[in-house]
Amino acid sequence: MKISFITIVIFVFSIMNVDLFAQSGKSDTSVKKAAAKHLFIDVHQLEPGKVKYEAVAEAHKKDLATQHKYGVNFLKYWVDEIKGQVYCLSSSSDEESIKKTHAEAHGLLPAHIYPVTDGEAATLKNQDNLFLDIHYLGEGKVLAKDVAEAHKKDLASQNKYGVNFINYWVNEKQGVVLCLSQAKDSTSVIRTHKEAHGLLPDMILKVKQGE
Numbered sequence: 001m002k003i004s005f006i007t008i009v010i011f012v013f014s015i016m017n018v019d020l021f022a023q024s025g026k027s028d029t030s031v032k033k034a035a036a037k038h039l040f041i042d043v044h045q046l047e048p049g050k051v052k053y054e055a056v057a058e059a060h061k062k063d064l065a066t067q068h069k070y071g072v073n074f075l076k077y078w079v080d081e082i083k084g085q086v087y088c089l090s091s092s093s094d095e096e097s098i099k100k101t102h103a104e105a106h107g108l109l110p111a112h113i114y115p116v117t118d119g120e121a122a123t124l125k126n127q128d129n130l131f132l133d134i135h136y137l138g139e140g141k142v143l144a145k146d147v148a149e150a151h152k153k154d155l156a157s158q159n160k161y162g163v164n165f166i167n168y169w170v171n172e173k174q175g176v177v178l179c180l181s182q183a184k185d186s187t188s189v190i191r192t193h194k195e196a197h198g199l200l201p202d203m204i205l206k207v208k209q210g211e
Contacts, residue, residue: 037073037091039118041169041178042098042110044086051084053208060210062105063088069104070097078132078180078207085205087132087178089169114176116169117144119151125164128182130209131189133201137175144170147177153196154179160195161188 056079063074073091080086088110092098095113102109147170154165164182171177179201183189186204193200 036093038093039116039169040090040092040095040098041114041116041171042088042090042102043112043114044088044108045111046084046086046108048084049082051079051081051086053079053081053210056086057210059106059108060088063101066105067101070101072097072101074101075211077210078130078205079210080132080205080207083205085207087207114169114171114174116171116178118170119148119168121167122165124166124182126182128162128164128184130207131181131183131186131204132207133179133181133186133189133193133204135177135179135199136202137177137199139173139175142170142172142175142177144172150197150199151179154192157192157196161192163188163192165192 056077060074060077063072067074067090071093075089075091077086077088090098095115098113099109147168151165151168154163158165158181162184166180166182168177168179179189181189181192183192186206189204190200
């Protein structure tokens, strides 16, 4: 039995369509995987006393102009001018994309990048000083659920010392917890932590916030 040329063409075309559809499905899946976002805080340890908030703000503008190229979304940053510390909060699929954005934007690479989870954010209430306190609890020695419970105790004690805890971020793997708060001074933050749960910060920074 003879098979017409048209029949052969239709058969071949149908096979091609199935293959293209399969490839398209794979492509969609990979795009979805690539689009998965996580929170990160990256830390720039610069020279104490040589960091100006205005200079960091200009560098941040360059990050914002470059971030779309690598699928990064920079959310906030905090600057301690005296200690030369800059902390950047971003959403990204991986750490490497954050490094590439910083490298292309201004060349200032972070010393550390922490994948983090966060709590429920509160709002800024007044013009009090802003503090970022950091707890280094040890690798594998902290769970996000335990930090959430400790944070509840902070919230229950904060009014006594005139503190307003804004949010916190946890890196379980390396055991790092970062807390953002408003207070008249750093001592008030420390006293709140001490009364609430006894976990005192290893470092507390007086910071300016940018977005």
